[in-house]
Amino acid sequence: MLFIQTYNSIAKRGLAVFSTECYKLNEAEDPDAILLRSYSLHNVPISPTLKAVARAGAGVNNIPVEKLSELGVVVFNTPGANANAVKELALMSVIATSRHFLEAANWTKKLVGNGEEISPLIESGKKQFVGTEIQGKRLGVIGLGAIGGLVANDALALGMEVMAYDPFISVNIAWQLSSEVKRAESIEEIYKNCDYITLHVPLTDETRGMLNHQSFSLMKDGVHILNFSRGELVLEDDLEAALKERKIGKYITDFPTNRLLSLENTVVLPHIGASTKEAEENCAQMAANVLKQFLETGNIRNS
Numbered sequence: 001m002l003f004i005q006t007y008n009s010i011a012k013r014g015l016a017v018f019s020t021e022c023y024k025l026n027e028a029e030d031p032d033a034i035l036l037r038s039y040s041l042h043n044v045p046i047s048p049t050l051k052a053v054a055r056a057g058a059g060v061n062n063i064p065v066e067k068l069s070e071l072g073v074v075v076f077n078t079p080g081a082n083a084n085a086v087k088e089l090a091l092m093s094v095i096a097t098s099r100h101f102l103e104a105a106n107w108t109k110k111l112v113g114n115g116e117e118i119s120p121l122i123e124s125g126k127k128q129f130v131g132t133e134i135q136g137k138r139l140g141v142i143g144l145g146a147i148g149g150l151v152a153n154d155a156l157a158l159g160m161e162v163m164a165y166d167p168f169i170s171v172n173i174a175w176q177l178s179s180e181v182k183r184a185e186s187i188e189e190i191y192k193n194c195d196y197i198t199l200h201v202p203l204t205d206e207t208r209g210m211l212n213h214q215s216f217s218l219m220k221d222g223v224h225i226l227n228f229s230r231g232e233l234v235l236e237d238d239l240e241a242a243l244k245e246r247k248i249g250k251y252i253t254d255f256p257t258n259r260l261l262s263l264e265n266t267v268v269l270p271h272i273g274a275s276t277k278e279a280e281e282n283c284a285q286m287a288a289n290v291l292k293q294f295l296e297t298g299n300i301r302n303s
């Protein structure tokens, strides 16, 4: 009998793939395996019985991977399983930002409370929401895993020019990338030439704080930056300064902090990039399947 511990309802959904005759599911004591989504294992004592951890998601920064590897514990994630969900939100954000979607919708709703005839108010007020079109604008995609690759390819269909760079893998071998995506030779090329920059890299020691004063200074004035990867990729002190002096037009992030919430030109989402029914199902299933396969056959397959 093997014991599987889950920490979130999403991860728990994947448990259907386990036969309950062979496994005890969601047992807190000395698990053989753990399935989780965003729960942090960093300060959780590691049971000597633990053999594997599976994350229902792409990033593994909530898991002490190095420590677990030293103990012989295998860590799985679910690359690509939520990529479409994140891509849709990222591309929606490019358009929404350019058309002042949130501001315009909120402004219009507030008119109702005035008790006045709204047509004249709309006619005079809507001028403040003149936007820009994304057609012909250049999107810089940093990181070409499953999500970055989808964002790059689909932005082409919206009429954008797309330039892509991956700090770790050659763009030539990157994930099914369209030949219409321009390959940047360096990350600086992205910084200097793009109207929108979107981050799709994992959080590691190398990428932490990769966007900072120095990188902002190379960017076009008024560049919009999207972060659906991890908040810590951007140095918050430098970001705040660049937003206040309007070097950055808008910062759209899926990682809230108190400081960001108080800034005018930020759009802060509550980490919902992967929160669609489809993505949650895909991640839960994939995480459970790789775990089951490992526990039953010893086979390490990460997708």
Ligand code: MLT
Pocket (backbone or CB within 6 Å): 037, 038, 056, 057, 058, 059, 060, 082, 271, 272, 273, 274, 275
């Ligand atoms: C990911 O790393 O893929 C996301 O953080 C998934 C999630 O929202 O749980």
